[in-house]
Amino acid sequence: MRILGRNYSLGMSDLRTLPFWRGVFGEFIGTFFFLLSCLIGVWSPNDLVAGSLGTGLCIAVLVHMIDSVSGANINPAVSVALLANGQISLFRCAFYILAQIGGSVTGSGLVLLMTSGSSFNDTTVDGGVEFDSCVPKMEVGYEWQGMAYEFLFTGMLIMQVLRCTDEARPVQNGNIALSVGLVVVVTNLCLIPITGGPINPARITGPAIVSGQTSQLGFYLVGEFAASIITPLVYCPLLTGIPPREDKPGRGGGQG
Known part of the structure; x- marks a missing residue:
């Protein structure tokens, strides 16, 4: 089915292929290790630089690891955006999201189980980190503004993913991961x-469910999934089919 220049499909035939299920499992494993890394030692509310670098490097490693297996979405918002842009089928998107949420809950539950009773899971004055503190939170009364921030920055991530997967953008132009x-x-x-x-809906859903802190979950999900739908609509008229600057006629090779 072709709508507004995009090709959409249910993808029922994919369900009978091994690469499809390999991709689903790849999304589960990728999201599982992402949550494992974030909750154990990467995401730190007390160290902004370490937390930011650790999370970004973790994503880069995982994208490089499973890109050829599943496309390395590792994010339900990215999967929905790729569906909205006609790049993956409806069934692939649905099963990827189920795998991502499953990996998120499994990884979060394992961390909670393995750290239960240790200094990591206690509120202490000597550097111990409580598991609940690893669940992203917004300031009470600031949820609508926080949702707007999640929408905008999730949109920036999706814009980059769409640009990286644009067929007009040569692979050799840069490292996607x-x-x-x-x-x-x-x-x-x-x-x-x-x-x-x-x-990333998977980043917040698993820890929120495992810890029982779901009061703000809706604000995160609305902001992130809204970006999934709206960003492809902005990207297509803005950047689709436009080659990188150095590939345009009259650019590169010393030409002005």
Whole structure:
């Protein structure tokens, strides 16, 4: 089905192929390790730079690891954006999201189980970190503003993903894993003090469910998924099909 220049499909035939299920499992594993890394030692509300760099580098490594297996979405908002842009099928998007949320809950639950009773999971004065503090939060009364920030910065991440996967953009022009990881670093530097900077429904859903802190979950999900729908509509007329600057006629090779 072709709508507004985009090709859409249910993808039912994919369900009978091994690469499809390999991709679903890849999304589960990728999101599982992402949450494992964030909750154990990467995301730190007390160290902005370490938390931002750790999260971005973790994403870069995971994208490089499973890109050829599943496309390395590792983010339900990215999967919905790719669906909205006609790049993946409806069934692939749905199963990817189920795998991502499953990996998020599994990774969060494992961290809680393994750290239960340790100094990591206690509120202490000597540097111990309570598990609940690793759940992204917005200031009470500031939820609408926080939702707007999540919308804007999730949109920036999705814009970069769409640009990286644009067929008009030569692969040799840059490293996709590194560029997406750097967007995550910048986003976390800006948002950790305000919203925790998840820009990823899987990043907030697993820890929120496992810890029982779901009161603000809706604000995160609305902001992030709204960006999934709106960003492709902005990207297409703005950047679709436009080659990188150095590939335009009259650019590069010393020409002005």
